[in-house]
Amino acid sequence: MHIINVLVLEDDDFEAVILKEYLEENHFNIVKICNNIVDAIEIYHTQTIDFIIIDIFLNGKPDGITFAKTLLKRTRNVTPFLFLTGHAERSIFENAKVTHPHGFVLKPFNEKELVYTIQLILNKHNRSIEDNTALNDNSSVPYFFKKNGVFYKILPKDISFVEVEGRYCKIITLKTNFISQYTLTDFHKQLPSFFLRVHRNYVVNANKIKEVHSKDNLIVLENNQTITLGRAYKNTFFDHYKVIR
The missing domain is CATH 2.40.50.1020 (LytTr DNA-binding domain)
Incomplete structure (x- = not known):
């Protein structure tokens, strides 16, 4: 079974510890927890990453959204990712939505909420890949x-x-x-x-x-x-x- 490699972008040490605990208990592999987008971009392009968890606000700035936009510019097939945020304002949601995230999780979150959301995103993402592969391959054409x-x-x-x-x-x-x-x-x-x-x-x-x-x-x-x-x-x-x- 392939272990899911996760990149985490989170600047709060306490939240980072919780994420690490929840993910490892559910058999995800944390490749790296980064607290800034420069390090996160480097890890993303040098390691095998299957999923990304992005805190929208880093050091009080919406750098998580900037990171997601950078992925869209540099990568053709973006790795599935979700946003974490403690801000429920509509304006934040609308700004983040333009990056086409695969999901949102509001802080504070619990273990099941986080893990189930990730699993649902990955299942949907994998089905999409399989459907596109079948379509492109014409594998059903006799x-x-x-x-x-x-x-x-x-x-x-x-x-x-x-x-x-x-x-x-x-x-x-x-x-x-x-x-x-x-x-x-x-x-x-x-x-x-x-x-x-x-x-x-x-x-x-x-x-x-x-x-x-x-x-x-x-x-x-x-x-x-x-x-x-x-x-x-x-x-x-x-x-x-x-x-x-």
């Missing part, structure tokens, strides 16, 4: 493969891997195989983004991977089929994942 005069309907998710077959390529599914007149490189371009080139002879459905034996350069699929992980593709392959050691 292929029709011809074999012995019959056209077989196959969804991309049902393809385990694709391998070189002479000048063409072979599509492997759990039930049967097909030969395409595309080269492996050209057929890979037709596939959704969850298909990874792992060898000059193989493209693999990442969702079918069960294990990776790094020392042996071997990929094990759900059906216990094995695929060679090419040395030239190894670094690129692991770039698609967050490796927890």
